[in-house]
Amino acid sequence: QNIGFIFDLDGVIVDTAKYHFLAWKKLANELGFEFTIEQNEMFKGVSRKRCLEILLDIGKVTATQEQFNTWMHDKNVDYLAYIEKMDASEILPEVPKVLEFLKKNKIPIALGSASKNARPILKKVGLLAYFDAILDGNNVTKAKPDPEVFLLAAKEINIAPENCIVFEDAVAGIAAANNAKMTSIGIGDASILVEAKYNFKDFTEMSLDFIKELIGKK
Numbered sequence: 001q002n003i004g005f006i007f008d009l010d011g012v013i014v015d016t017a018k019y020h021f022l023a024w025k026k027l028a029n030e031l032g033f034e035f036t037i038e039q040n041e042m043f044k045g046v047s048r049k050r051c052l053e054i055l056l057d058i059g060k061v062t063a064t065q066e067q068f069n070t071w072m073h074d075k076n077v078d079y080l081a082y083i084e085k086m087d088a089s090e091i092l093p094e095v096p097k098v099l100e101f102l103k104k105n106k107i108p109i110a111l112g113s114a115s116k117n118a119r120p121i122l123k124k125v126g127l128l129a130y131f132d133a134i135l136d137g138n139n140v141t142k143a144k145p146d147p148e149v150f151l152l153a154a155k156e157i158n159i160a161p162e163n164c165i166v167f168e169d170a171v172a173g174i175a176a177a178n179n180a181k182m183t184s185i186g187i188g189d190a191s192i193l194v195e196a197k198y199n200f201k202d203f204t205e206m207s208l209d210f211i212k213e214l215i216g217k218k
């Protein structure tokens with residue numbers, strides 16, 4: 001078959017949003033303001049740089065370029081301390097089942113993430129070997145909702161964009177997949193991911209039969 005699957009990382013394969021949140025919250029508190037879990041929603045799928053810009057807006061903090069870079073670095077150091085402790089137990093339910101199914105059927109699998117920490121995370125949780133291509137924050141110049149990361153992933157697995165299926169948990173990510181003319185599947189709250197072609201709360205709600213049907217349609 002001529003079909004490929006592209007996975008977002010944070011919130012689709014692993015629940016790292018909680019670690020991003022803790023690291024941003026620590027920085028906010030050090031700068032003297034609060035940062036809530038609700039506000040953290042806006043950070044999903046958004047680049048580190050853009051997240052800091054939003055955070056500083058929330059706290060009404062102005063920064064010199066040097067401070068900005070320092071804070072971005074500090075946040076990542078804190079985040080990496082959480083990542084360091086990750087293992088396979090943090091893989092979201094039934095993700096390995098889906099990856100295994102695709103592998104068995106020789107369907108190419110790619111990662112399309114905004115994170116610059118994607119490879120170390122996949123390695124930590126033991127999923128690196130499943131991916132035929134990894135495109136992440138180190139490869140792109142334009143952030144989601146721009147389709148760049150997904151288009152690069154499609155190119156690398158040699159599948160036409162319209163034959164790619166994307167799993168995403170972020171509004172910006174669904175938009176990026178749609179902008180790439182790919183089939184978007186929202187993983188998470190359907191009332192938030194309204195632009196997705198299909199929606200599932202998580203992979204436990206999505207059967208392998210659904211994937212078989214998708215493959216059959218292409």
Ligand code: G6P
Pocket residue numbers: 010011020043044045046047048051076113114115116117118137
């Ligand atoms: C993902 C997460 C975002 C995060 C971004 C960059 O898209 O959902 O919350 O800001 O990656 O991650 P990084 O690991 O490079 O800071």
Ligand code: MG
Pocket residue numbers: 008009010011012044045168169170173
């Ligand atoms: Mg995500």
